[in-house]
Amino acid sequence: MTDYSQIEHTADIGIKVQAPTLAELFKKAALAMMHQMIDKAEIPKKPRKKVVKIELKANSQEELLVHFLNDLLSLSDSKEVIFREVEIVLLTVNSLRAIAVGIPRRHFTFRTEIKAVTYHDLKIEFRNKQYHVQIIFDV
């Protein structure tokens, strides 16, 4: 869950994520984003879970990633959940299908609200057998 690093940004929050596959990169970025929002979690043994499906098309993988993360933020807000499990079902150059499992927000205390995911300085790169991405969130 905490497998990412934070970068210095004057006003907002920036993170760096790396993974051996693109699907893993998307999943890690999603969980890192949720992790940035929360302070503590007190989850009962069998919490009521909410499952959401996300299907997207975009012009590039960067756009797919931004849209995917923004969809998760939006669903987290409207469905009042925090996503703790994410499965990337399909990922191509321009489409994505994913399933995310949310746990009710009342089981968490929060650190900060992430308003949105931005395109600023975002580039997915492959080097040293790993995919890398840096993401700036508006908080």
Add this chain to the structure above:
Amino acid sequence: MNLATSVPLKQIDPVRYQIPSDYDPGMRVPGRIYANEKLLVDILKDKAVHQVVNVAHLPGIVGYSMAMPDMHWGYGFPIGGVAATNIDEGGVISPGGVGFDINCGVRLVRTNFSEREVRPQLRTLVKELYHHVPAGVGSQSGLRLASTELKQVLAKGSRWAVEHGFGTPSDLEATEDDGGIKDANPDFVSERAIDRGKKQIGTLGSGNHFLEVQVIDKIFEPVIAGELNLFENQVVLMIHCGSRGLGYQVCEDFCRLFVQCLEKYQIVVPDRQLACAPVQSPEGKRYLAAMRSAANFAFTNRQYILHMVRKAFETVFGQTWEELGIHLIYDVAHNIAKIETHSRDGKNLQLCVHRKGATRAFPAGHPELSEKYRRIGQPVIIPGDMGRNSYLLIGIESAQETFYSCCHGAGRVMSRSRAQKEFKAHELIKELEARGIIVVAESLDTVTEEAPGVYKDVTEVVDVVDQAGLAKKVCRMRPIGVVKG
């Protein structure tokens, strides 16, 4: 690390610096930064100056890509960025130039109290304010609206609140655009955005949003202060928040659309977060109508918070808010794009003025001001940090060069992650309390991340604005009670 050394800055006068347009082949106009030497040191530490250069690429941009002295690194536009585009010459509108928190803004509220009268009840008052105004991540309002009702809010703005007993007509007169921007169209706001907004009217949110009890500790312009019914040692309130999830969703929906528009309109921008479309295009018109709807939501949000603030005062002091003199001084937007008429070289131009972390500052006599303010100019509210000062300024004619725009706050200098290492919430709260400032917060992390030390000194910023002739100082406030998300 000096990230911006590659950008040439030419000093024009003690508070103006220029980036020549030949620095980057894509720049259509020069960049202009309002700062003094001291502020420039911090400005050059991050990527904000590069973002001024990037904004200068926008099609139809007029004059300069400008940045106010509170500028810092944002996404797309720098925070503190101002850019106007000529809509009759293909000028564009960029959702990134408004930001996710559409019409994030500030309102200043007066009371009849002096500090001495409030002090004995201050702790009770701050707790009561915290109890009345939901704050923090995912905070929800006591007000739940059906979609059809919410669409009325989006179309009417604060007028909806007044019609429902959450304010008075004089509150509307004291709000930018009378609290409701015309030509908003809720039909262009997505269902998902509507869904997010249903439970969020009257909530502060988190991050840098706040509700503060302040005291006027210095008056610079006694005549204007008198006209506004303000006096030294008076207790006032400041409310800072925006359009919550509804606004974020509108921005996100249109960023998605506008990234695709770049190819359609053959626009090249150096950062996808600057994705834009001509104001006159179908996409541009749709965004304007949706953005105005979100702005109206934000005005209503702050209006409903004022209603709850009045209730909190009534509970603590046992008198009506009218008896306590709790009246709105003014409400300004600082994340917005507006279609305004400005005179350039003897011609009247229709411009789309983006203010991303910048405040409109119309001078006396401006036709768009309500009668009440046409005589003295528009009040400009500049919040500082929770340990130092905030300011009230007034718009003046010499700000024509910035399309009557001014700074919006102190501006950050330290990242949130560094603040977490440098400060401890409990110590900060104790320190502030020793100085007579009571802090109540939903999250201790927010207190750390919003510590006074993460901001520039707002006095320095406001002095540059005053010296540059962008607005005139009226009075200075210091905080005595703080509610944070």
